[in-house]
Amino acid sequence: MPARSPRVLAALATAAVRNLDVVAAGPAEDDGADFDVALAVGADGTRYVVRAPRRAAAAAALDAEVELLTGLHGLHDPLPFAVPSVAGTLALPDGGRCVVHPELPGHPLDPGTLRPGPGLAASLGTGLAALHQIDGSVFSEAGVPVYDAEEYRRRRLSELDRAAGTGHVPPRLLTRWEALMEDVTHWRFAATPVHGDLVGEHVRTDGAAVTGVTGWVDAKIADPADDFAWLAVGADPDALESVLEAYAHALPEPPDPDLLLRARLAGELALARWLLLGLRIEDPEIVEDARRMLDELAAHADATPLG
Known part of the structure; x- marks a missing residue:
């Protein structure tokens, strides 16, 4: 369907919210x-x-x-x-x-601007730990997907097969991803509630702490590593380390040792999902954008090992 303009959406809002007068x-x-x-x-x-x-x-x-x-x-x-x-x-x-x-308070968080140490990085780690410790019934009763570790690994493999079938993913990336997905020793995690689509525009900050998180349509019970994917591919390594330290400190037990490995994998697989989305909705601009980023990733794969 044609995209709805801000004016049309504003009219819908006035009908949805009692006494709302949009100016x-x-x-x-x-x-x-x-x-x-x-x-x-x-x-x-x-x-x-x-x-x-x-x-x-x-x-x-x-x-x-x-x-x-x-x-x-x-x-x-x-x-x-x-x-x-x-x-x-x-x-x-x-x-x-x-x-x-x-609108939630604060402004979007650019992972590239995240700095190591206490403050925003620590706030993000503590916030993710709190999210991942929510009672799973809150998520399951809302009707979001629920997976255990093996189901989620197989879901990732199915996603990889669909991406390979497009013919647009460089073979070296397919080999790289499949090797990690086939090794079950990397997929021994306790499934937790996850946001599922953490990116800069969904995380709000006042510069010192995380003030809000929006965009929960991909929430599920699955791999906690998914919520670190955007940081694994976009944040300074030292800043990511600060997030992980605060995260581990706020958990009752240490996170599984392969969490960061799977987070890096999830960050790379996001490009394959972007490609699949473009093909599904027949948007050539998305397809071309995804192909370009996949080619760039393949060109630098040797310099950026996942493990």
């Missing part, structure tokens, strides 16, 4: 290829994020996210950062619903 609307941070997203400003100055799914699968994921957010707000021990609080929803004529929530 301005504009684009928001991109939320991928599955959602139309806008930022609407109410008469009282409150800034709202408005999201509407473009496809049926995205609509189902957004419904599960709404349920999960309700559960997260009901936690006995709240997370050390804010999560979206749904202000209203509106059923859409073509299926799914529009969801509106106040």
